[in-house]
Amino acid sequence: MEQGHNGSSPIVVVRDVHKSFGDVHALAGVSLEIERGTVLGLLGPNGAGKTTLVRVLTTLLDPDEGSAAVAGFDVRRERTRVRPLIGLAGQSAAVDDTLTGRENLEMVANLYHMGRAAAASRAGELLARFDLVDAAERQARTYSGGMRRRLDLAASLVADPEVLFLDEPTTGLDPQARLELWAVIRELVATGTTVLLTTQYLEEADQLADEIVVIDHGRIIAQGTAAELKARSGGEHLTVRVSDLAALAQVRDVLEAEGDGPPTVDEATGTVSVAVSNGPTRLAGVVRRLDEAEVAIADIGLRQPTLDEVFLSLTGHRAESEPVDAPAGAV
């Protein structure tokens, strides 16, 4: 996972950080490290403490206990050193609705004290990179949700930050806009930017992150690559779907014989699923037996457990609560 840059020391170090708001322990002792040039996905449901951690790391919030450092600078005592090195986008950052896309970026560049000419050319570069050239002279209030997020992301990249914090970057976006934003984030990562990404979408962490930290009620409950986390939930599953529900009992018997445990039957979708080891061989066996029994297979396959299933097995509750409405603006 350490893909380059010289430093072997982590660029973000969090040590036993606590933060409470009244009785709510938003962070109850979080420690983690991010290696230079990697993407850490911070995964958890609403209210798990993800945003609180991002706010601590971006100097917006002082921790009650513990310490955190970015590029070796303490986020509390040396925040003026930290700020030039970081970018923040997502639900805690914003764009100014009444300014045009270009004006937004130029203002941010000016507030990084880049100088007028440099600010203008940087704004132009970013507008091109994030496909906002056509909308550059329009006020941000006319932008779609996806365009706003892209502008927000562009604003967070103005000073070419060493560490980029993306706080639920796709929350509230439609699937198309989400895919577009993922592509943009992948490009960023390819250029070597270190990223901390928070998300409540399991697929998003799986798609973008090198390493995933699962957080729940302010505590880290699991950590590892997507593959490692999936392995924790019992390896591969073999799933068979049939169109004729009358055949479900037969399929169940076959999977019980071939699988490593009791199969689960979902009558609503007509699927039967079982954990298997040595999947490909088992798959062939299942196909042969069902063929002999003259059961028509609508679909059959081996799959990794979804991160949702991993989350369920780790926490006892599902990761995605009700969908979160993105309030007006990139709040």
Add this chain to the structure above:
Amino acid sequence: MVVSMDAIRVEARHAPGDILQLWKRNMLAYRRQPELMVFSTIQPVMFVLLFAFVFGGAIPTGPVEYIDFLLPGILAQSVLFGSTQTGVGLAVDVTSGMIDRYRTLPMARSAVVAGRILADTTRNVFVVGLMLGVGFLIGFRYHGTVAGAIAMPFVAVLFGQTFCWISAAIGTSVRRAETAQVASFVWLFPLVFVSSVFVPVETMPDWLEVVAENSPVTHTVNAMRGLALGTDFWEPLVWALAWMAGIMAVFVPLAVWRYRSIQ
């Protein structure tokens, strides 16, 4: 919050430029929000015309023409109402997340509030100029010295600037635009009306007259009238400046503290 030497160095070095950036941003926003333009132009003009023509005949102001009496008062009233926009604007920036953006930038901390107040003060300069122009059209005349004529609108703008700091403290405390608006007008309305803005305070009941006579609004408006009409202005002016200094002494630190405590 830890205040480091580094932070102080950032302030000293970047505050003027950053305040200018925020001023520019807020001025652009004003120009592009029609409702704010109405608030800043049509409403003050309407107030001048309504009060001059509707109440003008009914309010006895002695030997002084009512429009000459009214205009300094209504200038003060407009800059006071205008000052509420400081808090509203800051509250909007908190809810929209812009404040978070600013706070992660290596910019001067003071620039967000100071840039906002500078923009609101600029708008007040414009409003005062506009109202003076309309006043002249419907019969307002200066009767004092040239220095007094120049000083009068300047006192109004300074007064408005002072109240912007109260508004900033409110906006950074309540952090919601609607709440900031209500939390300002609920005390601003009585403050403006229980004063010499629209009527001579002698016409009020005794107990109210005592309140009105000691109001910062009355002192300021009386000073402005003195300057415009060529009558005595020193005493109310000293009182007015003392009030402004006192308000600033309390509300500048309060606004800064409230701004810093946004998390």
